[in-house]
Amino acid sequence: MAANAVLKARMSELGLTQDELARQMNTALQRLGGRPGDVSARTVRNLLNGTTRRPIGRSCVALEAVFGCPVADLGFSPPRTAAPPEDPVLRRTFLLAATGTAAAAIPARPLRLGQSDADRFHREYTELLRDDSRLGGTRRIENKAVELAARTQSSLASGGASDRIRRQMYRLASDVTCLAAFAAIDARAPQRARAHLDRALTLAGLARDGETMYRVWDHLMLASSQRENHAEAAAGAEVMKQSSVARRDPLYASLGYMRQANALARLHQPAESLRAMNLAEKAFGRSRNEQPSGWIAFYSPAEFDALSSYVWTALGEHARAESCLHRTLAALPDDMVRNKALFTAHLSLTQARQGEVELACATGRRSYGMLLPASGSQRTTNTLARTRQDIEATGTKAPEAVSWIEESRRWT
Structure with missing residues (x-):
């Protein structure tokens, strides 16, 4: 009984543990057939160690949905006969669930997708990224990202695309869904972000791309931290x-x-x-x-310093955190409005925690002034709220601090 080295390599490429693959297979089965799957880590272990050499039925369909290829390409023996009766239903349901289109709307002769189509979708994604860097987590950006991801998937409904274009489109759909998730994270809505990221994981699996899967895991980690x-x-x-x-x-x-x-x-x-x-x-x-x-x-180096400042803050080393944030703000380009406001808010917090109350107030006012009127960056306003709480806790009666406390209550 030989272990399945091909499946192990594919799981490693996508950063999947046995538990995570089982979870993704169950998610795929729920989406495909409308009822939960019962795949466990033991099921996956049997797939890996060679106990199961020819997956059939729902296990076969789930594996193909997660990895985006036939089970024969995953090191398994192909099915001996045609798929079981539920299989065509599952596959049709998968097509409808993934695209949101009715069967009657699928053209008899598939339209051929090419690089120009992929580039067109990518330009829309780039525009959303620009909006996100300026405004942060607005529901408008989140909703537009969800809609773009749906249209990207829908374009694949006819099956008229090469493997290269198909993988590129799934990769883009995953990236756009991650953008929706990040907008939710910036809006301090981690549960909403998690729902987006569950979908992005499946799309990254269909793209068969390790970098895309890594991005999903990064955002999952942020959502967990926020919770x-x-x-x-x-x-x-x-x-x-x-x-x-x-x-x-x-x-x-x-x-x-x-x-x-x-x-x-x-x-x-x-x-x-x-x-x-x-x-x-x-x-x-x-x-x-x-x-x-x-x-x-x-x-970038600016982001490295910003993330370092978060670690120093958590460790209570506020002077070191402040030093990192000064370097970050000096290096950030002016068009990254949301990040400038966010990191300036964190600078205000580190100053307050070092007892520099009046300086923290001035910095906090500058941070809020950076936010554009349509901004949805709840992370920034929540950080300013924490700064206000720390300043209030000092019991200061300094006029500048008292004025800022009252002013900031209207922001957060």
Whole structure:
């Protein structure tokens, strides 16, 4: 009984544990057939160790949905006969659920999708990214991202696309869904973000792309952290670190270590947190001579300092956090309005926690003034609210502080 090395390699490429693959298979079965799946980690273990060499029925359909290819391409023996009776129903349901189109609307002769179509969808995605960098987590951006992801998937309904274009479109649909999730995170709506990310995981699996899967895990870790589930966030960071893309590219490895450092600091494990942050810095240094492309390009030296400041804040090292934030704000381009306002709010918080009350008030006022009228960045206003609480706790009667406390109550 030989282990299935092909399936193991594909799971490693996508950063999937046995539990996570079981969860994704069950999610796919729920979406395909309308009823929950019963795949367990033991089922996956049997698939990996060779006990199950020819998956059939719902297991077969779920595997193909998650990985986006026939089970024969995953190291299994193909089905001996035609699929069981429920299989065509599941497959038709999958097509309808994934595209939102009626069967009658599918053309008899499939339209051929090409690179120009993929580029057109990508231009819409780029416009949404620009809006997000300026405004932050508005429901308008979140909803437009959901709608764009649905249209991207719908374009694949006819099946008229090469494997390269199909994977590119699924990758884009996952990225756009991640953008919707990040808008929800910025709006402090982690449950809504989690729902988007469950969908993005399936799309990343269909894209068969490790970098796309890594991005989903990064956002899952952020949603867990926002729900104060720091143990889950640390586990998510561990998946990021162990992914194939992190083993291949030091920039991805650095971000995984940085996310882990943040989670461990909040779990009150300072030594382990500092060790992870040191590894993040070393990996980041190894990547400096390379020009990042795609989503990971956000992880610039300015972002590295900003994320470092979060770790120092969690560890109570507020002077170090302030130093990092000054470097971040000096390096950020002016068009990144949302991030400038957010990091300025964190600067105000670090100043308040060092007893610099009047300076913190002035910085907080500057942060709020940066937000555009249509901004939805609840993370920024929540940080300013925490600053106000810390200043109120000092009992200060300084006129500047009293005035700012009253003023800031109207913002948050």
